[in-house]
Amino acid sequence: MDSITVRQMDFHFDKDMELVFVDQDPAMSYMFLGSWMLLPYLEPYLIRSVRMAMKQVNDQELKEEMQRFCAQEGNHYKEHAKANEVVRLRSGAADKLQALEDTIDAEYKRLSKEKSLRFNLAYAEGFEAMTSATSRAQFEVGFFDAMHSPIRELIEWHVLEELEHRNVAFEAYEAVSGGYFYRLFVGLWAQWHFISLSMKLAKILRDADPNTFQKYNSRSQRWLRIKRTSKYLLKALPKVLNIYMPWYSPRKFELPAVLAQVQKRYNELATTTR
Ligand SMILES: [Fe+2]
Numbered sequence: 001m002d003s004i005t006v007r008q009m010d011f012h013f014d015k016d017m018e019l020v021f022v023d024q025d026p027a028m029s030y031m032f033l034g035s036w037m038l039l040p041y042l043e044p045y046l047i048r049s050v051r052m053a054m055k056q057v058n059d060q061e062l063k064e065e066m067q068r069f070c071a072q073e074g075n076h077y078k079e080h081a082k083a084n085e086v087v088r089l090r091s092g093a094a095d096k097l098q099a100l101e102d103t104i105d106a107e108y109k110r111l112s113k114e115k116s117l118r119f120n121l122a123y124a125e126g127f128e129a130m131t132s133a134t135s136r137a138q139f140e141v142g143f144f145d146a147m148h149s150p151i152r153e154l155i156e157w158h159v160l161e162e163l164e165h166r167n168v169a170f171e172a173y174e175a176v177s178g179g180y181f182y183r184l185f186v187g188l189w190a191q192w193h194f195i196s197l198s199m200k201l202a203k204i205l206r207d208a209d210p211n212t213f214q215k216y217n218s219r220s221q222r223w224l225r226i227k228r229t230s231k232y233l234l235k236a237l238p239k240v241l242n243i244y245m246p247w248y249s250p251r252k253f254e255l256p257a258v259l260a261q262v263q264k265r266y267n268e269l270a271t272t273t274r
């Protein structure tokens with residue numbers, strides 16, 4: 001699991017794709033869809049930061065991993081952009097989404113331009129640490145089994161690769177500047193920044209589609225969601241808390257046993273791997 005495999009995928013998202021892709025759970029579905037609308041702006045920002053850091057890194061192995069990080073993230077946002085296009089068209093709120101996306105695009109470009117490399121790497125690590133923690137919990141509880149294709153494959157492939165490159169932003173930050181408290185505070189800000197923007201995007205999607213929420217409001221559906229979400233949160237919370245500890249390192253944590261199987265599946269589904 002130590003290798004970072006760059007898989008070129010070619011997902012296809014139908015124009016009438018079901019947006020409630022988490023079974024019986026429109027709120028969770030829209031929360032994810034909202035957060036993914038950010039990726040075509042956030043992931044290029046992470047790539048810009050890591051590319052900039054490469055100029056200051058001498059370790060050849062780390063440099064190679066940084067290159068692979070950029071290649072994986074580049075593939076992620078391009079595939080997500082294809083799904084986002086369908087989500088935007090089907091949402092009934094394309095103009096509102098686009099207006100917010102334009103603001104987000106400008107915001108990430110501003111961070112690259114105006115903030116120090118140390119800040120941008122600490123932001124990258126804050127985001128990567130959070131996704132590594134939640135990704136592990138998602139695999140451990142079989143989170144993806146409750147999702148419908150093709151979004152299931154999009155997210156499972158993405159999350160797999162997030163775990164493969166989990167060390168890169170942390171080590172790039174350590175190589176360029178280091179410092180626990182700075183990483184902690186900028187990381188917390190980054191997580192708040194990402195989550196609050198995601199929630200704004202998700203709210204636009206929810207507000208545009210009140211009927212869907214009424215369709216999934218029976219007692220048994222509500223109970224199913226409570227059980228599923230609690231199981232996930234119980235696994236995710238300790239992992240998220242761990243990223244704030246001074247001794248945290250993504251090299252130290254154990255990876256879910258199922259990952260080898262998942263890697264094999266996506267190696268086969270990829271159009272190319274390297
Ligand atoms: Fe990614």
Ligand SMILES: [Fe+2]
Pocket residue numbers: 073128162165
């Ligand atoms: Fe990542």
